Amino acid sequence: MEDLLTRSVLAGNRLALARLLTQVENDSPAGRAALEELFPHTGKAHLIGVTGAPGTGKSSLVNQLALHYRKTDQKKVAVIAVDPSSPFTGGAVLGDRVRMRDLSGNDGVFIRSMASRGSVGGLAQMTAAFTQIFDAAGYEIVIVETVGAGQSEVDVARLAQTTIVVEAPGLGDDIQAIKAGILEIADVLVINKADRPGVEHTERALRSMLALAHPAPRVYRHHGQAMTVITPKVDQGLWIPPIVKTVATDGTGIAEVADSIARHAGHLRVSGEWASRDRARLGSELEAALEQALTRRFFQNIQKEKYNEMVEKVVRRALSPHEAVKVLLNGNSKQETV
Numbered sequence: 001m002e003d004l005l006t007r008s009v010l011a012g013n014r015l016a017l018a019r020l021l022t023q024v025e026n027d028s029p030a031g032r033a034a035l036e037e038l039f040p041h042t043g044k045a046h047l048i049g050v051t052g053a054p055g056t057g058k059s060s061l062v063n064q065l066a067l068h069y070r071k072t073d074q075k076k077v078a079v080i081a082v083d084p085s086s087p088f089t090g091g092a093v094l095g096d097r098v099r100m101r102d103l104s105g106n107d108g109v110f111i112r113s114m115a116s117r118g119s120v121g122g123l124a125q126m127t128a129a130f131t132q133i134f135d136a137a138g139y140e141i142v143i144v145e146t147v148g149a150g151q152s153e154v155d156v157a158r159l160a161q162t163t164i165v166v167e168a169p170g171l172g173d174d175i176q177a178i179k180a181g182i183l184e185i186a187d188v189l190v191i192n193k194a195d196r197p198g199v200e201h202t203e204r205a206l207r208s209m210l211a212l213a214h215p216a217p218r219v220y221r222h223h224g225q226a227m228t229v230i231t232p233k234v235d236q237g238l239w240i241p242p243i244v245k246t247v248a249t250d251g252t253g254i255a256e257v258a259d260s261i262a263r264h265a266g267h268l269r270v271s272g273e274w275a276s277r278d279r280a281r282l283g284s285e286l287e288a289a290l291e292q293a294l295t296r297r298f299f300q301n302i303q304k305e306k307y308n309e310m311v312e313k314v315v316r317r318a319l320s321p322h323e324a325v326k327v328l329l330n331g332n333s334k335q336e337t338v
Contacts, residue, residue, distance in 0.1 A: 005030070006037045009137050014110065017137055021112055024129050035129055041136035043278070045078075046265055049160030051146045051185075056168040057192040060248035061257075062145050068254050069141050070108050077141045078134035079111045080127060110139065128159055128285050157185035158284050161277055162264050164188045164257070167206065169198035183209060186241045188260045194245035194253065206243055239267050302328065 008016030023031030050058050059081070066077045112130065127144060134142045146156050157163050165186035170193075183189070183206075191202055242260045246253030268274035299307075310328055313319040319327070 003034070003037070006034050009034070009038065009133065010041060012138060014107075017110065017133070018112075020133060021130060024133065025114060025126050027126070035132065038133060038136040042132045043135065045131070045135035045139055045142045046162065046261075047131055047135075047160045048141065048143045048261060049146065049156035049163040050143060050166065051156050051163065052166030052190075053168075056166040057248045058145050058166050061164075061166060061190065061192055061246065061254075062143055064246075064248050064251050064254045065257060066109055066141075066143065067251075068258050070106060072255075072258070074108070075140040076108045076138055077110075077143065078137075078139040079109065080130050080134075080142065080144045081111065081113045082127060082145065082147050083113055083115055110134065128281075128288075131159065158281060161268060161274065162187045162261050164190055164261070166190045166192050167202060168193040169196045169202040187239065187264050188257065189241050189243045190253075190257060191243065191245045192248050195247050199245065203243060203245065210240065210243075237271055239264060239271075298328075 005016055005020055009020055020031065020034055024035060025031075050062055052058055062079055062081075066079060069075045069077050114127070114130070131142050131144065144156060144160060163185050165183060165188075167189065168191065189206055189210075191199060191206070193199075242263075244253055244256045244260055246257060248254070265274075268277065307328070310319070310324040314321055314324050
């Protein structure tokens with residue numbers, strides 16, 4: 001039986017939606033119960049992840065993309081902006097909202113900022129739950145903008161069906177993007193701030209990296225004769241990330257980004273990868289929930305003195321952490337005398 005708050009969220013009540021998001025973020029029993037009731041209503045939204053290094057203009061890009069969906073397709077858009085938490089107060093700066101003022105007052109757009117709370121992968125623990133709530137509430141597009149912490153941004157690929165990696169010219173060594181590993185998760189590559197000097201160099205570097213992953217036949221001249229070098233055949237069903245140049249501050253290139261997202265969604269459905277990604281995403285969420293539940297149950301059942309005793313043995317180097325875990329889980333009597 002659905003409670004009043006859940007029914008209000010399904011009916012599109014924005015106040016009820018805001019209240020539920022707060023309850024879920026605080027991991028309250030009411031929030032967990034509402035998530036269970038809403039889950040059967042999920043599975044319809046297109047989840048889009050936007051990631052990239054700080055300073056590439058992710059927030060401005062998301063702002064323009066949401067405006068485009070509202071003006072062109074009249075789609076309901078939810079934006080989850082994950083902000084870095086303060087190491088002192090634990091709060092979030094919520095700076096993304098400053099760059100999304102164009103969306104204020106739009107009934108078809110809901111922006112929710114949340115603190116990363118120390119999450120290593122750039123996504124807070126409850127971000128996946130937020131996407132499910134927006135999905136059930138009828139939002140057709142859910143955009144998750146990550147912290148932009150650099151080399152730990154790949155977690156967004158586990159959550160989103162389409163991942164946009166944003167680059168910008170003049171931000172340093174182009175090889176850093178390869179080292180970070182975030183280019184490997186890109187479904188769409190966006191070069192933002194394309195009105196800046198060096199955009200051609202950035203585009204050339206990205207195309208070179210894509211050519212390494214998706215080789216094409218190359219033609220060389222040898223003694224005046226054109227010779228084609230045989231390279232591995234590219235699977236015709238393989239998605240090659242397009243490179244789109246944008247200037248998010250004035251909306252240049254935003255329509256092309258939206259078109260690339262739509263083409264990628266079509267590719268996922270035709271190839272069957274949409275269902276595969278959905279299965280992998282939900283499997284990952286199940287594993288995370290199982291791990292959390294088992295950890296909570298473990299600490300509920302173990303005596304605090306027993307746990308503190310194991311900690312002391314690890315501190316004295318009498319037991320390794322792995323050995324201590326075996327003792328705590330199995331009660332290995334051989335180690336009790338250590």
